[in-house]
Amino acid sequence: MKGINGKQWISRWKNKWMFHRLIQIACYAWAAAFLIGASMRLFLDIGWFIPVLLGGMFFVGYLAFFKRWQMSEEKMAHLLDANFPALEHSASLFLQPAENLGILQNIQLSIIEKRIPELSDRDYSLQEYLKRSVPLLVCSIALYVLCGIFANVHEKNSGNSSVSTGSSLAQPNPSLPKRIAASQLIVVPPAYTGLPLSKQSDLSFRVPAGSSIKIQLTANTAVDTMKIIWNGKEELPLVSKGSNEWEMDFRALANGFYQINIDGELSPMYMMEVIPDLPVAITVEKPEPRTVIDPGFPTNVAVRAGLSDDYAISDVRLLATVASGKGESVRFQTKELDLPSMAKGQKTMSIGKDIQLKSLGMQPGDELYFYFSARDNAGQESKSDVYVVAWQDTSELMSMSGMIAGVDLVPEYFRSQRQIIIDTEKLLADMPKLERSEANNRSNNLGVDQKLLRLRYGQFLGEENESDIGGGHEHHEGDGHDHGNEVPEDVNVLMDQLTHHHDNAEDATFFTPEQKTLLKATLTEMWNAELRLRTFKPSEALPYAYKALRLLKDLQQSSRAYVGKTPSKTTPLKLDKRLGGDLSEITSPKYKKEERSKNENKEKELEIRKTLAWLSTLKGQRNMQVEGQKRWKELEAHLLEPAAKDPKNYLPALQAVRLIEEKNGKDCLAEINVLEKAVFRLLPTVQAKPVQSSTGKTDNIYNEYLKQIQP
Amino acid sequence: MMNEHVLPVIFVVMVIALGIYLFIMEKRRSYKFHYAVRWVASAVALLSLVGWLLPLSYSSRTDSVSNEVCYVFTKGTPKDTIEKRKRGQHVVTTDSAISRIHRITLAKNWSDFVQKNSGRQLIVYGYGLSESSLHHLKDKGITYYKPATPEGFVFAHWQRYVGESEEILLWLQYHNPRSQAVKIALKDASMVVDSTTVSPDTLNPLLLRLKPKSVGNVVLDLIAVAGKDTLFSEKVPIHITVPPSSNVLLLSSTPSFQHKFLGAWFQELRYPLASRSRISKDKFSTFYTSGHPLSQLDNLERLDFGKLDLLVADEAELSQLSGRETKAIEKAINDGLGLLILGNSAAKPSFFGRLFDWKGGQGQVNERAVQLVTSDGERFSPLSFEEEITLGYSERQRGLLYDGNRIMAATRPYGLGHVTATTIQNTHQWRLKGDEASYARLWSMLVNSAMRHQDADQATVYSAAFPSLFQWTHMDVLGAPVHSFVDYYPPISDNWxxxxxxxxxxxxxxxxxxxxxxxxxxxxNADWQAAKDYARIQSNQYFAQEAASSEDNGLSEIAYLQVQIPKWPFFMLFLISVAILWYAGRDFI
Known part of the structure; x- marks a missing residue:
């Protein structure tokens, strides 16, 4: 019975041992997983669950394939014997059945059983198994975390931003010249831009125009002279600040590129790109460029404009000029119109104002010219286009000026429209005195007159009967003539209807397409006037009648062209010699033009074309040969100016030239492609030229045959 | 031929002399090992030496008619065909890859193979045999089974030699057996200048165009892309020359904008220019650039027109020339000078004007807009004309420009030269509008049609479309022999x-x-492989068709074959006899 206690004791130790062993294995498995994860974390962005998962796989795999973590009771007994001398190597007796034990074994069993409670766990500490594994796991987890931190920091600092914060000793820049350990550019944009100061280590930069730039370079060896070469031409020295520190200040005003000359050694080329400050962009949404206010219509004009700038708009003005009077007594008056107050310094703004023409002192017949002027905070001023508002004068409309002289195709029609207006105004004046039925009758009669007039004009557009209203469509056979007052909105459709088509009777008119358009618009206004007259609203009809008259006057004057008068003096004719037929004093002049000196630009262009062809063959040759040596110098010279003006597109090509030269044309297909594209863009499109076709020499057999067969 | 027969004879004589010497020496030997054996061994050794070193062969007569076939697998033979046929009795290949992979005998010496198999019918698979191989079979014929058309550019043609600003037309045929469309792009200086798309599963003709910006020896890239994969990339080499300047003479009856702008354009092209405008009766205003060979333009009869390349004159001026001047110009045109007539209203048509049928010109009409179109369908920007003059149709002329159905410019040959007539007016409007391209295009076309043809110094013609590395190439050159070539490759002059x-x-x-x-x-060697293969397929097809139509297929011939005696028996005999002689010389006896 007491053996059972011993057996339990052994079993307990066995479980304990296995537990510790499992923990040890688990620690090793996850330690290995986290070590692998740490190395992966440096290059890949992996989550923490990857090492955890990996560790689990290692753990399960070990348990499945290796049995060393299992312990039998016999082995445990041996282990206990080894670690507890008090057991006198008899622990295995606990595991044997009691009936199999002899007297001595039983005695021994009873002896050691009594000693079991006295045995201390400290004599056999299973913690030994964890002494290495747990710290290893902790270290690997710590390493994984550190690698993660390092990777994050490295990612943040690897971006190529032109504005970045950094210490004066920036991280190593791969494009730095060999003898430069560190570089820093301090960019101070102009104050008006409101942009903050920025620092960067990259020597290529893109900054607002006018920015002040300080270049600070730290050499890793002693340097005698350090210069900057601008656009391959101008050299400026850097100033030494001692202990291998060099610096220079300059302002970025134009695009270009530069190199650093360190004791004769040239660095790679660095791009200098300047963001220009554009003036304020003004977009006038309302009104139209030319607005005509006809009599009877409201005399106010709604003005809406949108403004935008790169940095800030400092001032906006609306300038207006009123022109009044006619002929030589035209008077101009310029004013600045008040605008609603708005916050200054905005990048975009929207302005609106309703201009009351009467408030400007305008009268019918006057014209208003206005435009917007805006200034940005750089002091650049921009102006919009000039917009015109013309307030029509009824007296001008009703006058015969400009209508008697010139082509007078159908003058009686113009007088009729004017007569209708006169009659309508008279009706309006008499209306308070007339009875309603009589006023309506007169209004209706005027409407009939307007209709007749409209129909007469409509004949010019091919309208055949009364039901055609306003025109704007063609007659087709079988057409039910059920058309509304439709004016095609599509210009092409309208033009198609109005332009000349061969054998189309409708187009056999004297009017040009523009005149036909005006005529159609006139008919539309006539119809509007007629409608209102026939519905007994003569006051509403009057503006439309005036508009129709204005359009008719425009139509009448549309074919006129106005030419400035130039004074010229002619030699007075000698009447005695005139028509005499004496040619003796007339000489035959001869002009000789000396051949111009070689057109350098044309010669240069031809050389570039030849170089482009040679580049295409270089891709296959992979060897520059002698011809290439000469070409590189020429190509470099050709690319300097474009690279200075547009470094973004041409500086890579200039760099490619130097690289190909260094490699002697070998294994630089990518550089050749870059160079080819740049040179291709440089060349203008070739205009067509005559090309002499070739045949054999004149003394060949073909020519002999031809000579023989000719009569 | 002398060496072929003399050396073996000398060798045989030497062997006989050696044989006599050995016979005598054997006789004189003191030891008595079987004399006969020794002498026979010596004789055998000498004879076997002769047989070993000299090529000995004999004639063998072959059977007349044979029903046997011999399968010839060339490059491009489908694998299943090879697997199916290779177990046949007579199978051979001309492709080393097929020989290696499928372990089929490689026909290294084709003429020898043809001789040995003269009684067998040859059935050819794959892309076919080369021209030289087919030449050996011209009396025999083949049966040819063509494979699937190879994928890629199976045909290409373009002008190899062009002048600057000429448009290059690239005629292609692309076979796309895939289920996706393939994009074809032509690149100049790594920039795509023209492209098109080939539908899936089609064999389509294509046309690509470009106006290159380079001058000299250019290599363009032609690529075929499916999705993101570049399937084929081929080289398109073109030689672009700068055309030389030409001497031009302008004659006008009145100073006009047309002549003024035309003269300015010629000067921009740096052509030596001389211009004469009639200002009164027999009074002219003359202008010429310093490089022009002609300066005295009052009397055209005395001019050396041989130095001139192009004469531009309006019809009115030509009608006012004297008879002698007209004769001098006619002679010059017969000798190759080009004449460009600018048609306008002339009371009496000139001698050259009568070569064309002028219509209209009866007076001013309303200005009208004209849309010019070339015979290829290319359009120009609209122009406005004031005079309504056109040309009538004639079989002897070739129309150049049209306005609807009306001919506005035409050209015809006259002797060695060309005469071009045009009724186009107011082209200076293009220049005033800034449309330089239309102006240059129109006048280049008209000038090209009339200009004197230049003498060709070099013109090359290839027998093969794609002369390749280490491939036998024929090249015909028109001109003086190329000196550097002459040292290495002696030219053969043409008989005629x-x-x-x-x-x-x-x-x-x-x-x-x-x-x-x-x-x-x-x-x-790998360039334009699909085109080369396709050309080979076609030539083999044609060859097989021609042979099939011929009655005598050569199978009924009786042939005698030269069979060479192998060397190894002679070598063995030589060794044995020498061994016997050595043993005999050991003097064991």
């Missing part, structure tokens, strides 16, 4: 055409080659 020489050689270096004025391009 002077100044035409043929060269045949193996190019050993790829790319452009320039020698004097001659430029030619050598392709790599």
């Amino acid at each position: 055409i002077a100044r035409r020489h043929s060269y045949a050689f193996w190019p050993i270096k790829g790319g452009w080659h320039t020698d004097s004025d001659l430029s030619y391009y050598v392709y790599g």
Whole structure:
């Protein structure tokens, strides 16, 4: 019975041992997983669950394939014997059945059983198994975390931003010249831009125009002279600040590129790109460029404009000029119109104002010219286009000026429209005195007159009967003539209807397409006037009648062209010699033009074309040969100016030239492609030229045959 | 031929002499090992030496008619066909890859193979045999089974030699057996200048165009792309020359904008220009640039028109020329001078004007807009004309420009030269609008149609479309023999055409080659492979069709074959006899 206690004791130790062993294995498995994860974390962005998962796989795999973590009771007994001398190597007796034990074994069993409670766990500490594994796991987890931190920091600092914060000793820049350990550019944009100061280590930069730039370079060896070469031409020295520190200040005003000359050694080329400050962009949404206010219509004009700038708009003005009077007594008056107050310094703004023409002192017949002027905070001023508002004068409309002289195709029609207006105004004046039925009758009669007039004009557009209203469509056979007052909105459709088509009777008119358009618009206004007259609203009809008259006057004057008068003096004719037929004093002049000196630009262009062809063959040759040596110098010279003006597109090509030269044309297909594209863009499109076709020499057999067969 | 027969004779004589010497020496030997054995061994050794060193063969007669076939697998033979046929009795291949992979005998010496198999019918699979191989079979014929059309550019043609600003037309045929469309792009300086798309599963003709910006020896890239994969990339070499300037003479009856702008355009092209405008009766205003060979323009009869390349004159001026002047110009045009007539209202048509049928010109009409179109369908920007003059149709002329159905410009040959007439007016409007391209295009076309043809110094013609590296290449050159070539490849002059020489050689270096004025391009072996294969298929098809139509297929011939005696028996005999002689010389006895 007491053996059972011993057996339990052994079993307990066995479980304990296995537990510790499992923990040890688990620690090793996850330690290995986290070590692998740490190395992966440096290059890949992996989550923490990857090492955890990996560790689990290692753990399960070990348990499945290796049995060393299992312990039998016999082995445990041996282990206990080894670690507890008090057991006198008899622990295995606990595991044997009691009936199999002899007297001595039983005695021994009873002896050691009594000693079991006295045995201390400290004599056999299973913690030994964890002494290495747990710290290893902790270290690997710590390493994984550190690698993660390092990777994050490295990612943040690897971006190529032109504005970045950094210490004066920036991280190593791969494009730095060999003898430069560190570089820093301090960019101070102009104050008006409101942009903050920025620092960067990259020597290529893109900054607002006018920015002040300080270049600070730290050499890793002693340097005698350090210069900057601008656009391959101008050299400026850097100033030494001692202990291998060099610096220079300059302002970025134009695009270009530069190199650093360190004791004769040239660095790679660095791009200098300047963001220009554009003036304020003004977009006038309302009104139209030319607005005509006809009599009877409201005399106010709604003005809406949108403004935008790169940095800030400092001032906006609306300038207006009123022109009044006619002929030589035209008077101009310029004013600045008040605008609603708005916050200054905005990048975009929207302005609106309703201009009351009467408030400007305008009268019918006057014209208003206005435009917007805006200034940005750089002091650049921009102006919009000039917009015109013309307030029509009824007296001008009703006058015969400009209508008697010139082509007078159908003058009686113009007088009729004017007569209708006169009659309508008279009706309006008499209306308070007339009875309603009589006023309506007169209004209706005027409407009939307007209709007749409209129909007469409509004949010019091919309208055949009364039901055609306003025109704007063609007659087709079988057409039910059920058309509304439709004016095609599509210009092409309208033009198609109005332009000349061969054998189309409708187009056999004297009017040009523009005149036909005006005529159609006139008919539309006539119809509007007629409608209102026939519905007994003569006051509403009057503006439309005036508009129709204005359009008719425009139509009448549309074919006129106005030419400035130039004074010229002619030699007075000698009447005695005139028509005499004496040619003796007339000489035959001869002009000789000396051949111009070689057109350098044309010669240069031809050389570039030849170089482009040679580049295409270089891709296959992979060897520059002698011809290439000469070409590189020429190509470099050709690319300097474009690279200075547009470094973004041409500086890579200039760099490619130097690289190909260094490699002697070998294994630089990518550089050749870059160079080819740049040179291709440089060349203008070739205009067509005559090309002499070739045949054999004149003394060949073909020519002999031809000579023989000719009569 | 002398060496072929003399050396073996000398050798045999020497062997006989040696044989006599050995016979005598054997007789004189003191030891008595079987004398006969020794002498026979010596004789055998000498005879076997002769048989070993000299080529000995005998004639063997073959059977007359044979029903046997011999399968010839060339490159491009489908694998299943090879698997199916290779177990046949007579199977051979001309492709080393097929020989290696499928372990089929390689026909290294084709003429020998043809001789040995003269009684068998040859059935050819794959892309077919080369021209030289087919030449050996011209009396025999083949049965040819063509494979699937190879994928890629199966045909290509373009002008190899063009002048600057000429448009290059690239005629292609692409076979796309895939289920996705393939994009074809032509690149100049790594920039795509023209492209098109080939539908899936089609064999389509294509046309690509470009106006290159380069001058000299250019290599363009032609690629076929499916999705993101570049399927094929081929080289398109073109030699672009700068055309030389030409001497031009302008004659006008009145100073006009047309002449003024035309003269300015010629000067921009840096052509030596002389211009004469009639200001009164027999009074002219003359202008000429310093490089022009003609300066005295009052009397055209005395001018040396041989120095002139183009004469531009309006019809009114030509009608006012004297008879002698007209005769001088006519002679010059017969000798190659070009004449460009600017048609306008003339009371009496000139001698040259009567070559064309002028219509209209009765007076001013309303200005009208004219849309010019070339015979190829290319359009120009609209122009406004004031005079309504057109040309009538004639069989002897070729129309150049049309306005609807009306001919506005036409050209016709006259002797060695060309006369072009045009009724186009107011082209200076284009220049005033800034449309330089239309102006240049129109006048270049008209000038090209009339200009004197230049003498060709070098013109090359290839027998093969793609002369390749280490491939036998024929090249015909029109002009003086190329000196550097002459040292290496002696030219063969043509029997009938002077100044035409043929060269045949193996190019050993790829790319452009320039020698004097001659430029030619050598392709790599893998370049335009699909086109080469397709051309071979077609030539084999044609050859097989021609042979099938012929009655005598050569199978009924009786042939005698030369069979060479193998060397190894002679070698063995020589060794044995020498061994016997050695044993005999050991003096055991």
